[in-house]
Each structure stands twice: as structure tokens, then as C-alpha cells.
Amino acid sequence: MTTLSEVANHAGVTPATVSNVLRNRGRVSNETRQRVLDAIDALGYRPNLNARALAEGRGPTLALMVSSIANPFYPEFALAAERAARAHGSFMLLCNTNDDTATAHAYLNQLAGSLSQGVLVMNGNLDFDVLRQSRCPVVLCMWEKPHESPGIPCIAVDFYLAGQLAAQHLLALGHQAIGIVVGNGKGGIHTSRLRGFTDAMAAAGVEFAPELIETVPDTVQGGYDGGQTLLQRHPQLTAIFATNDLPAIGVMHAATDLGLRIPADLSVMGITDIQMAQESRPALSTVAVPTQEAAELAVSLLRTLVGQEPRAAHGPHQMLVTSEPVLVPRASTAAPRAASTRSD
Amino acid sequence: MTTLSEVANHAGVTPATVSNVLRNRGRVSNETRQRVLDAIDALGYRPNLNARALAEGRGPTLALMVSSIANPFYPEFALAAERAARAHGSFMLLCNTNDDTATAHAYLNQLAGSLSQGVLVMNGNLDFDVLRQSRCPVVLCMWEKPHESPGIPCIAVDFYLAGQLAAQHLLALGHQAIGIVVGNGKGGIHTSRLRGFTDAMAAAGVEFAPELIETVPDTVQGGYDGGQTLLQRHPQLTAIFATNDLPAIGVMHAATDLGLRIPADLSVMGITDIQMAQESRPALSTVAVPTQEAAELAVSLLRTLVGQEPRAAHGPHQMLVTSEPVLVPRASTAAPRAASTRSD
DNA sequence: TTGCCTTGATTAAGCGCTTAATCAACATCC
DNA sequence: GGATGTTGATTAAGCGCTTAATCAAGGCAA
Numbered sequence: 078m079t080t081l082s083e084v085a086n087h088a089g090v091t092p093a094t095v096s097n098v099l100r101n102r103g104r105v106s107n108e109t110r111q112r113v114l115d116a117i118d119a120l121g122y123r124p125n126l127n128a129r130a131l132a133e134g135r136g137p138t139l140a141l142m143v144s145s146i147a148n149p150f151y152p153e154f155a156l157a158a159e160r161a162a163r164a165h166g167s168f169m170l171l172c173n174t175n176d177d178t179a180t181a182h183a184y185l186n187q188l189a190g191s192l193s194q195g196v197l198v199m200n201g202n203l204d205f206d207v208l209r210q211s212r213c214p215v216v217l218c219m220w221e222k223p224h225e226s227p228g229i230p231c232i233a234v235d236f237y238l239a240g241q242l243a244a245q246h247l248l249a250l251g252h253q254a255i256g257i258v259v260g261n262g263k264g265g266i267h268t269s270r271l272r273g274f275t276d277a278m279a280a281a282g283v284e285f286a287p288e289l290i291e292t293v294p295d296t297v298q299g300g301y302d303g304g305q306t307l308l309q310r311h312p313q314l315t316a317i318f319a320t321n322d323l324p325a326i327g328v329m330h331a332a333t334d335l336g337l338r339i340p341a342d343l344s345v346m347g348i349t350d351i352q353m354a355q356e357s358r359p360a361l362s363t364v365a366v367p368t369q370e371a372a373e374l375a376v377s378l379l380r381t382l383v384g385q386e387p388r389a390a391h392g393p394h395q396m397l398v399t400s401e402p403v404l405v406p407r408a409s410t411a412a413p414r415a416a417s418t419r420s421d
Numbered sequence: 422m423t424t425l426s427e428v429a430n431h432a433g434v435t436p437a438t439v440s441n442v443l444r445n446r447g448r449v450s451n452e453t454r455q456r457v458l459d460a461i462d463a464l465g466y467r468p469n470l471n472a473r474a475l476a477e478g479r480g481p482t483l484a485l486m487v488s489s490i491a492n493p494f495y496p497e498f499a500l501a502a503e504r505a506a507r508a509h510g511s512f513m514l515l516c517n518t519n520d521d522t523a524t525a526h527a528y529l530n531q532l533a534g535s536l537s538q539g540v541l542v543m544n545g546n547l548d549f550d551v552l553r554q555s556r557c558p559v560v561l562c563m564w565e566k567p568h569e570s571p572g573i574p575c576i577a578v579d580f581y582l583a584g585q586l587a588a589q590h591l592l593a594l595g596h597q598a599i600g601i602v603v604g605n606g607k608g609g610i611h612t613s614r615l616r617g618f619t620d621a622m623a624a625a626g627v628e629f630a631p632e633l634i635e636t637v638p639d640t641v642q643g644g645y646d647g648g649q650t651l652l653q654r655h656p657q658l659t660a661i662f663a664t665n666d667l668p669a670i671g672v673m674h675a676a677t678d679l680g681l682r683i684p685a686d687l688s689v690m691g692i693t694d695i696q697m698a699q700e701s702r703p704a705l706s707t708v709a710v711p712t713q714e715a716a717e718l719a720v721s722l723l724r725t726l727v728g729q730e731p732r733a734a735h736g737p738h739q740m741l742v743t744s745e746p747v748l749v750p751r752a753s754t755a756a757p758r759a760a761s762t763r764s765d
Numbered sequence: 766t767t768g769c770c771t772t773g774a775t776t777a778a779g780c781g782c783t784t785a786a787t788c789a790a791c792a793t794c795c
Numbered sequence: 796g797g798a799t800g801t802t803g804a805t806t807a808a809g810c811g812c813t814t815a816a817t818c819a820a821g822g823c824a825a
Binding site: 078080081082092093096097099100102103124125127128129130131132133134 | 810811812813814
Binding site: 434435436437438441447448449450453472474475476477478535 | 801802803804805806807809810811812
């Protein structure tokens with residue numbers, strides 16, 4: 078592994094000069110610069126990023142902590158976040174907590190402040206106090222907007238509105254008998270989606286029975302189980318809303334297995350608009366959330382917090398809200414069989 | 422940020438001693454050790470991993486390079502790989518190349534040898550020469566076994582056998598009119614699966630028309646398009662085999678959209694057994710590949726290459742083969758309508 | 766010619782940690 | 796009672812890079 082000084086020798090200058098041409102600082106004559114550049118690729122030199130990090134007091138990496146990269150939502154976010162980080166020359170360290178608080182804290186303890194300059198957190202189930210006491214900046218991603226700020230810099234999405242949009246879509250189609258499958262994300266992650274939905278129902282004067290709500294794990298299987306329970310207990314349902322796409326897809330499977338046709342016999346919708354939503358059959362109606370924008374905002378905010386980006390970019394806010402979710406009607410929703418579609 | 426020396430002061434010893442207790446090396450009396458330990462958590466000290474990396478000449482991170490973490494197969498591999506790395510105290514750096522060779526090379530150049538000690542590569546479409554010249558060890562993951570070794574340490578899976586198993590399953594059910602959708606992974610990544618399949622067909626004496634092969638992108642959409650083309654052009658098909666689960670799922674969608682019932686009218690199968698395969702409806706018959714094992718082997722091999730694990734663990738081999746793929750019959754395959762099931 | 770500014774490079778200290786070499790103090794052995 | 800070991804700690808060099816401070820050498824004005 079060639080070092081900076083070897084390059085310096087080869088070019089007949091001092092290490093400081095090489096460093097200067099590398100970083101475009103200080104004064105270097107064009108002639109010298111060229112000699113250094115030549116030496117660099119003659120020797121195939123690459124800077125040692127650890128040494129640089131040590132000297133600069135900060136490394137080139139950010140971290141993203143998710144509960145499990147196997148949950149299809151995270152990769153989409155991770156991809157965008159990584160791209161954003163790379164655009165600024167940072168690498169992205171991936172951390173799977175497997176929904177284990179201890180693991181998460183271990184990561185936070187080990188990474189924070191040395192390996193990674195800052196961390197993006199997508200785990201609802203973390204102790205906020207721990208995050209606040211992190212030794213390096215933390216940005217909480219995909220916070221649910223109407224909740225009060227957790228006292229941690231965060232990127233929020235208006236999930237309350239998302240819930241409302243979902244309800245309005247179903248109501249507009251003429252559904253009245255609607256079941257709900259809500260993800261049991263720790264920290265009540267899905268409560269605002271639920272409130273948005275039920276509030277919109279109430280506003281439309283539609284009666285709402287609490288036994289029509291099933292709380293399940295935020296997975297396809299969870300949605301499957303919840304959907305099955307709901308459909309068996311309440312055959313009159315004409316639509317089911319899930320607070321997330323994954324369980325919504327599970328609901329579709331459950332309905333199919335029970336011999337129901339979607340959307341003829343049952344309308345199903347979710348929230349998020351993950352890739353799978355448009356790839357499922359029937360394609361899932363959902364409320365799209367600006368994942369990519371959230372990821373970019375998150376990286377940007379984190380960068381200002383670690384002092385790499387001028388603060389002015391966002392002002393002093395600790396909570397950045399993305400643009401609004403938008404309804405994406407697809408094939409999984411339609412007017413209930415015996416009802417007329419109310420135009421909105 | 423407290424440093425090692427501060428801890429040393431606090432405990433009334435020299436930095437060397439603190440380092441010794443931290444790493445359980447050298448001789449330290451129990452009494453001193455305790456004093457240091459107390460100082461450490463009194464001050465909330467955490468080692469600076471960059472400094473450590475610099476001093477030791479090697480950092481605690483490995484890297485995983487995939488073409489896009491949004492492809493559902495990769496997360497499953499990534500999860501296992503990360504877990505394996507963590508089990509040995511290493512962090513995992515995630516790199517998305519977006520199928521761009523230049524990006525991949527940029528990563529390789531920047532990471533290799535400084536930030537990451539070694540890299541796991543899952544990209545078929547990389548110049549092997551570049552990999553060979555990497556300044557740090559590289560392990561190529563999920564190589565296709567029957568191919569000759571690429572001259573790079575690699576983990577191979579017997580995809581030829583996987584193709585055979587798929588064919589045998591379909592043949593055993595009584596299918597004769599079978600279409601094939603093959604992923605166009607660069608570097609002919611799917612050719613051995615295809616060969617395994619066609620060889621098995623030939624061995625069973627089943628005629629095979631080359632126009633029954635559609636080459637498509639390795640995605641749901643690709644499978645959808647390929648399936649549609651195949652089914653429209655050859656309505657007599659009773660089964661379609663895709664070289665990967667993702668396109669297989671696309672094929673199912675295409676069939677459904679054309680009004681075919683699965684498996685009554687058409688059997689579909691894939692290879693890999695990703696999570697989605699068992700979560701799709703109908704559940705996808707497939708040939709399961711030992712992803713987790715491959716990931717663990719890969720990390721382990723990489724660790725021996727970077728010298729962190731005794732070489733003896735694997736001997737001098739440069740190509741490690743996982744245990745064999747296994748058939749996972751599910752709901753998407755059945756005997757063709759007008760045929761009797763041949764018992765095997 | 767003297768003094769001052771600019772340019773282009775060097776010097777040297779330091780980032781936080783590791784580790785081989787060294788040392789002091791004490792116990793052991795014949 | 797000196798030679799020999801052991802134990803438990805210290806010293807000091809060094810990892811590869813950054814950067815403020817310093818310096819030599821011209822150029823230019825008065």
C-alpha cells in the first residue's frame with residue numbers, strides 16, 4: 078500500500094505538498110502539481126481514509142439503522158439515502174437491528190462519533206433518550222407528522238393525511254363497511270395513520286365499530302392473519318384498509334384464499350406505495366409517501382448537523398416535513414357491488 | 422469525546438495500560454484493571470475506531486457490493502452477511518452500484534484497502550480483471566458452480582443442479598409443453614440454470630424448441646413481459662420456468678391477466694426461494710438456494726483472506742461450494758389438466 | 766539599496782491508538 | 796547473597812494524514 082510520503086519522494090516534494098494537491102488547498106505551482114499527479118498514478122496511490130479521518134477528526138461515513146433490511150420498505154429508503162450520501166462523498170454504513178433494542182444501542186455506541194459521523198434512524202422502537210444522548214448527531218426518519226416532535230431532529234411525513242386520503246378514497250367509492258388492519262409498530266408508529274382514517278370516516282358520518290380493527294405485525298403474514306380474522310368475523314365488509322402496504326398485500330392474499338375477488342368482492346388499500354404495491358396482482362391502491370424525498374432530506378439534515386453543510390440550507394428547524402402523501406388508486410379498489418359510486 | 426489518555430489520567434496509569442485492559446493483552450493487575458474499568462465508564466469512554474484502525478493497520482469494516490439493494494434477493498443475502506460479519510465484530514458497508522460498472526469501480530478504488538478490509542461482490546457485471554487487481558481481498562458471491570472459476574475467490578452455488586431440479590419437477594408432474602423465461606444478467610449469469618433445465622429435459626427425451634425461450638430483465642416486470650409474449654405466442658404451454666423467482670412472479674401475473682388459473686391452466690416455477698416466493702399467491706414453487714449459508718461462507722472466506730481467521734478453516738480453496746439447492750414445491754405447480762401425473 | 770509583499774514550498778506538531786522494548790521491584794533458587 | 800525470573804507497569808516510536816506556522820526567494824515600490 079503506497080503512502081503519501083512515498084508519493085512525495087517520487088515527486089521530489091514533501092508530504093505536505095502532496096496533501097495540498099490532493100485537497101486543492103494551499104499554494105502549489107502548476108508544474109509541481111503535475112509532477113505530484115504523475116507520481117500518484119505512477120504509484121497507484123490511494124489515500125488511507127482512516128488516517129485522513131483521524132487527522133481531520135471526522136470520517137467519510139454516515140450510518141443508516143433499520144430494523145431489518147429484509148423489510149421491502151427499507152431498501153427503497155436505503156437506496157435513496159445512500160445515493161444522497163454518495164453525492165456528497167460519504168459512504169453509508171448499514172445497520173440491521175433486527176428489532177432488537179440492545180443491538181441498536183450497541184450500534185449507536187460503537188459507531189457514533191468514530192466510525193460514523195452521524196446516523197439515520199428508522200427504528201420506531203428505540204428509546205428516544207438514548208438517541209438524544211448519542212455522541213453524534215442523529216436524524217429520525219419517517220416520523221409521523223401530527224405527533225409532537227420527539228425532541229430529536231427528524232424528517233416527518235404527514236401520515237395523518239395519508240390515513241385521511243385512504244378513507245376518502247374508500248368513502249368516495251361508496252364503501253361503508255370497512256375493516257382496518259393496523260401495524261403494531263412499537264411506539265404506536267401507525268396510530269396517526271389510523272386516526273387520520275377514522276377521523277375522515279367520522280367526518281363523513283360513517284359509523285365505526287372498534288371490533289373492525291385488527292392489530293397485527295407489520296408484515297405480509299400479519300396482514301394475512303388480520304385479514305382472515307376480519308373477513309371471517311365480518312363477512313359484510315366491502316373494504317379493508319391496512320396502515321401499510323405489506324399487510325395490505327397480506328389482506329389481499331387472505332381474501333383470495335377465502336374465495337373473494339378483488340376488487341369485486343372486497344376493496345383493499347394500503348399506505349406507502351412500495352415497489353411491491355404496483356407489482357402485486359391486482360395492483361394495490363395505496364397512498365404514496367415521498368420516500369425518496371424523505372431520504373434526501375434526512376441526509377441533508379444530517380449533514381448540516383455534523384457541520385458539513387451550511388446550516389442555512391434548512392434554517393434552525395429540528396423537524397422537516399416532506400411534501401404531502403398522494404393517493405394512488407389502482408386495481409385493488411372499486412365501488413362495492415351493490416352500491417352506486419358517489420362522485421366526489 | 423474522551424480519549425484514551427484522559428481515561429489513563431483519571432485512573433492514574435499510562436495510556437498503554439488502558440489499551441492493555443481494553444484489549445486484554447499484556448499484564449495488568451486486577452486492582453489496576455478495575456480502576457481503569459471504573460474510569461472508562463465514569464468518563465463514558467469509547468475508543469476511536471479510526472485511530473485504532475490506523476494503528477492496527479486494519480479497520481473493523483467489510484463491504485458488500487450489490488447492484489441494487491432494492492432487488493429483493495439482495496437484502497436477504499445482505500442481512501445474513503451482515504449478521505455474520507457482526508458476529509466477528511465487523512461492520513458492513515453497503516454499496517449500491519445501480520448496475521453501473523463505473524460506480525462499482527469507484528467503490529472498489531475508494532474502499533479497498535483503507536475503509537474496508539475486504540469486499541463481498543454480488544455483481545455479475547464487473548470486469549473480473551478489476552476485481553483481481555483490487556488492493557484488498559475480494560470474494561465473489563453466488564457464482565454459478567459449473568462454470569470454471571473466475572480466478573477470484575468465490576462462493577458458488579450449483580445452479581446447474583437447480584435448473585435440473587426444476588425441470589425434473591415439471592417433468593414429473595407430466596408437463597411437456599414448457600416455456601422458459603431467462604434473466605439477462607450480464608456475464609450470462611443465468612446460463613447454467615438454463616443449461617441444467619434443458620439438459621434435464623433432453624435427458625427425459627422431451628423435445629425442446631428454442632423459440633420457447635424468452636430472455637428478459639431479471640425483474641417482476643421482465644417476467645411479466647416475457648410471460649405474456651410466451652403465452653400469447655404459444656397458447657399450448659402448460660408450464661413456464663423462470664430462472665429466477667422475481668420474473669417467475671411476473672409470469673404468474675401475466676398469466677392471471679390473460680385469464681389463466683395457476684396452477685390449473687399453467688404451472689410456474691422459479692429459482693432461489695426468496696421471501697416473496699412463499700408470500701405470493703399462489704405460493705411459488707421454486708428451487709431453494711442456500712442464501713444464508715452462502716453469505717456465511719462468503720464472510721468467513723473473506724475473513725480468512727484478510728487474515729483474520731486462520732486459513733485452515735477452509736484450506737487453500739479459492740472456490741467454496743454451498744450445499745445443494747433443494748426443490749420447494751408449492752401451489753404454483755400441478756399436473757397439467759389433461760395429463761396424468763407420472764409418479765417419479 | 767532597503768523594506769515589504771507574494772508565491773511556493775517545507776517543517777513539525779498532532780490526531781488517538783497500539784505495541785515492542787524497557788524498566789523497577791520483588792520473589793526464587795542454589 | 797548475587798544471579799535469575801516474574802510481575803506489572805512505563806516509555807516511546809509509529810500508523811498515514813492534515814495543517815498552522817515558518818521560511819526562502821523573487822518581484823516591486825520608494
